[in-house]
Structures are given as C-alpha cells and as structure tokens.
Amino acid sequence: MDSLDQLKIQASTCVKCSLSQTRTNSVFSRGNPKARIMFIGEAPGKNEDLEGKPFVGRSGQLLDKLIKQEMTMEPEQCYVANVVKCRPPDNRDPKPEEVQSCFGYLEGQLNWVQPSVIVTLGNWASRTLLETNQGITQIRGKLYPFGSSILIPTYHPAAALRGRGEVLAQMRSDFAKAKQVMEANG
Template sequence: MTSARDARRKEILKELGLTPVWRARTNNSSKSLLQALSPASAGQSNRGEPTCSAPVNAAEDRRFKILRMGWDELEASIAGCIACPLCQSRTRTVPGVGDRNADWLYVGEGPGAQEDATGEPFVGQAGKLLDNMLAAIDLKRGRNVFITNIVKCRPPGNREPAPYEAQQCEPYLARQIAMITPKLIIALGKVAAQNLLGTDASIGSLRGRLHQHSGIPVIVTYHPAYLLRTLTAKAKAWEDLCFARSTMQRLGTAE
C-alpha cells in the first residue's frame, strides 16, 4: 500500500516538473553536494532569480567567516593567519590601531620594519609625519581616527605587497571597514589607493576628488614615507588634507 502511494507521488511530482531534493547518501554524495552548491546550480532559481548559496571553495569560505567576525576574533585570526607567504617572515602582525568608532579611517600600504617589531602601524619617522599631518587638521591618533594597512604583515625588504598578498588580506580590511563604518577613508599612497579603488591609475590622477569604496567617500593622498623622500610633494599633501577637512565638515553638515 505504501509503495503504491510512493509510486503515485513520484508520478505527480514528475508531471509537475519536480523531483525530490534530498536523496540517500551514496559514495558520490560529496561530489553531488559540491555540484549542488556550484554557481551554475545554486546561483539561480528555475526562473533565473538569484538564490542564497553557501561558499563553494576554501577562499570563499574563509572570506565568508571573516566577514562575520567580531573585533577580538578578527584580531586573533590576523595574528594566526598563514594565507600568504608573508607569514613566513613576519615578527608580528599589524592589524591596526585607533578608535573603533572613528569617523576617519587612514589606510596605508603595509608594515615596515619598526611596525613589524612593535605590532603598531605607522611608527618611526613616517609615523611621526602622519601624526603631524593629523594634528594639522585637529586630529590625533586614537581619537576619532583608526589607522591600518592593506596588508597586515611586513613584505620583506619593505617592498610593495604583491596582488595575491593584498587579496588574501582584503577580507580583514573589509571587515574592519564594516565594523568601523567611517565617514571618510584617506588612502595613503599608490598601493592603498589602487587596492581600495580597484584601479591602476596614478596618485596624481586620483588626488583632488572624491572616490567611493563600499559607499564611503575616499580621498587619495601621498604616503608619509614618500613625503619624507620627496619634500616638494608636501605642499600637495597639505592641499589634500584641507580637502579632507572640508569634506568631513560637509559630511557632518549633511547629517
């Protein structure tokens, strides 16, 4: 009796173009599950509408988890990260420092030797210059300001981070931005600007206008380390700071 009812049910489902979603586990169950979660099968419904799907590979799964972390879990994850070769030569990770509810977010390139030793971004001569730049527009490290970098480990020899290295650190920065919800992001230098804005344009072409990252205004200026080597650029950096201050004042008025 039961088998006859099951057979009739299957016939009705077949007529309606429906088949049972769940089947008994077989030796190929893992493969079947992966196929079921693939973008081709899970990304759209029968009507072509987007549907929710779980991460389908290790990179997506890692990003999925990072974007749901709180501060303590995030910093612990950064400290133990082995996602790229930078972990092999670091002394300490440098997650960032400052006010976690800051209106201002400053993003640099990556830690240098002193940052690698102390675990804090922008120390040494470049850090002192950044502190002076903040003071020039009535800001102070740790007070309504958060400072971090594109990558959280020092690239050997202070070289620029490789694209793959920046890619592995991107979920960490994305989560920091989501939790801080700054009103304005200041991109310090070419590497920060290009990664935040997804461009290979020069600093010169990006300065002096507002950009967007995740709906947040972005202003591009020179990295303090560059300013130490190129004194003639300091006047342009001052222009950028004035632009940033006036932009923040407008953002405050808009509220």
C-alpha cells in the same frame, strides 16, 4: 569581545599567505575603532613589524603631525590600518595573491568602523582600493565614492619625507579637504 577584536586575534596567528613565515608581528590597526576617518596604507615596514602597530616610524610621525595640524584632531581619534597585515620582505610591494588572502581583514575593519571618510596613503594602497591603474599624482585629492564612504587618495608620508616640499604641501591640502568632507557628512 567584539568582532573587530576577534579579527585582530585571527590576524595575529594567520597563516593564509607566505608573509606569515617572515613576519615578527601581524600589524592590525591603531586608533579609535569608532573613528569617522580611516587612513589606509600599504603594508607594515620594519618598525611596524617589530612593534605590531601601523605607522610608528618617521612616516607615522608625519602622519600624526598632519592629522593634528591640518585636521585639528588627535591621532587617537582616527583609525589607521594597512591593506596587508604582515610585512613583505625587504618592503617589496605585496603580491596579488597576498592581497587576495588578506583583504577580508580590511573589509572587516571597514565594516566595523564604517568611516565616513577614507584616506588612502600612497600609490599602491590608492590604486588597490580604487582598482585603477592611474597614478597617485592623477588621483590624489579627488573624491571617490567607496561604499557608504568617500575615499580621498593622497601620497604616502614617506614620499613627503624624501621628496620635494611640493608633495608635503599637497598632502596638507588633501588632509584639509578630508576634514571638510568629514564635517560636511555630519
């Protein structure tokens, strides 16, 4: 068993923060642990909590569609996770103390996967990883060094589902850019 598996098992029984009291399942990841690209969202929603997998609802379907159409990749070739592994009640934003308790799991995932490109999905995940107060409309589509990776923020798929076509068009552009950066980085 490698350490990524061990981390997943630890997260499945983790009680380091109060989200453990309301979750159905902790939600660790889906996809290829040897992926060159990693997508990171905020926290599990209702469907993810029930299934124990990230991005399995309508947002996940759109994520997979964009991976296929704009990156000509299969979703299984990518690694997908959230910053926080257990669902916050009523889909509220995770609290700082919950992020602090949980962040070690994401750090472990980043260390094991070592993606060349990270795409953060949505305002909250992007701002948390980049430690910035700038909003997603200002930072999306730009390239940020992040350890040995390049981080590219984009919108959360849910924003494209409920928003204007412009959001989806910008997401398509950001996904295509992520593919170019991944290819340029060998």
